[in-house]
Amino acid sequence: MKQLRTPLSQVKGLGSAKEGTSHFWAQRVSAIAMVPLVIWFCLAIASLPDMSFEALRLWLANPVSAVLLLLFIATGFHHGKLGLQVVIEDYVHVHGIRTALIILVTLLAWTLTALGVFSVLRLALAS
Amino acid sequence: MTGVINSAALFLLVVLLAAAAAGPDSYEPVAAIVGSWFGKLVLMAFTATLYYHLCNGIRHLFWDVGMGFELPQAYLSGKAVLVAAAILTGLTWLIAGLS
Numbered sequence: 001m002k003q004l005r006t007p008l009s010q011v012k013g014l015g016s017a018k019e020g021t022s023h024f025w026a027q028r029v030s031a032i033a034m035v036p037l038v039i040w041f042c043l044a045i046a047s048l049p050d051m052s053f054e055a056l057r058l059w060l061a062n063p064v065s066a067v068l069l070l071l072f073i074a075t076g077f078h079h080g081k082l083g084l085q086v087v088i089e090d091y092v093h094v095h096g097i098r099t100a101l102i103i104l105v106t107l108l109a110w111t112l113t114a115l116g117v118f119s120v121l122r123l124a125l126a127s
Numbered sequence: 128m129t130g131v132i133n134s135a136a137l138f139l140l141v142v143l144l145a146a147a148a149a150g151p152d153s154y155e156p157v158a159a160i161v162g163s164w165f166g167k168l169v170l171m172a173f174t175a176t177l178y179y180h181l182c183n184g185i186r187h188l189f190w191d192v193g194m195g196f197e198l199p200q201a202y203l204s205g206k207a208v209l210v211a212a213a214i215l216t217g218l219t220w221l222i223a224g225l226s
Contacts, residue, residue, distance in 0.1 A: 028191065031184050034184075035181060037176070038177050039181075039215075040176055041177070042215075042216075042219050043219055043223065045174065046222070046224075047222075051158055051162050051166070053147060053151040056154075065176040073140070073141065076139060080130065080134040080137060083134070084130070084131070087130070087131065112137070112138060115145050116140070116141040116145075117143065118145075118148070119144035119147065119148035120148075123130055123148050
């Protein structure tokens, strides 16, 4: 049967990307994980007596708080990176800039996750 | 929209934690900013955007399984999300203020 696509469109790679399900699913799973994490985070932050160094140290000395904050940061950046990727794909129309921005967001997400995890561990394990 | 704001908030959170991890001296200026009334307002605003994003996200999850697509339903759930987010934000800071 004759193909309904022009050879040029095939060669240019237009049409369905044929991939994206993993992104879709990862976004939904991280969203589900963020539901309890966000509720915990908002309650925890609001419950702190103040934002002093002592208050933070005391809060993170509790292992449950530290682990939940770790999960909040890591899952948050993963979910955020996926979301920002969609925003960039939707609104940036110059292919080169779009690709560069997505790469930038990816690198930033990982760097900030590493920095966040390290900071939480450092505060939590300090005697 | 709230997703972009939440990403910025998360970035600021990591900056705050990194400053604290570097020691109480490097945390001093950050503590001053976030401890001020302006800082507290920003904190409350971020819990509001987080809660709104959460509620609208759940609305999206319902759409993902094909539920609630009719226009009247969509408008109703849209308003419900705004109300729920406001209630969650208010309750959070009320509970925190009372404990």
